[in-house]
Amino acid sequence: MKILCVCGLGQGTSLILRMNVEQALGEKGIMADVEHIDLSSATSMSADYIITSNELAESLQDHPAKVIIVNNYFDMDEINAAIENNIPA
């Protein structure tokens, strides 16, 4: 399973998201290859899931991956729920 955490530049915001997504996946015992990347690179990259903010999700509507929105990158409850609701364990 491949998961992309996407932000505008692929430097800061997406790395924070990736850290917390990896922690959540680890606690659930879900094995996944998680990368953080910028929006324009993500559009041409294959993945099973993309996790990003509400603002950037609109630009990824045409991507074949399932797009999952997280609004608060520091809220582990929201991140856990987003994974549980979208990614089968």
Add this chain to the structure above:
Amino acid sequence: MKFLEEKLVALDIPAETPEAAIKAAGDLLVASDLVESGYVEAMVESYRENGPYFVLAPQIALPHARPEDGVKEASVAFVRLKDPVVFGSAANDPVSLVFALGASTSDEHLVVMKELVMLLNNPEKVERLKNINSYEELKIVLGRN
């Protein structure tokens, strides 16, 4: 790396616009010679181009640009705004806590980001950031004294 050292923290800074708020935090990195002044321009440009996606939790913004935009050392500066500023984030406006990130390609970037995540993942610490009155109090929140 430089993470929220005394010269990188300013409390209750007035800013009318997102651009001014980004600049206030970015200028702290410039003043400590951690980024070139062009990096701050690039942070503002990124906001104009990509929007407020870096407002990544209620009241919290993490403006940054690319390492090649002029970062000398992995770093984070913090400005608490005197009055909250609307950045245009549907979920997380208005912003009062601005963390300017000097994004580096070095391994220290990862260390800096982990420090930041440890701080901001803790809701109790975030609440305390809104109420501290001095750098000494911030040091206590950071567990640095």
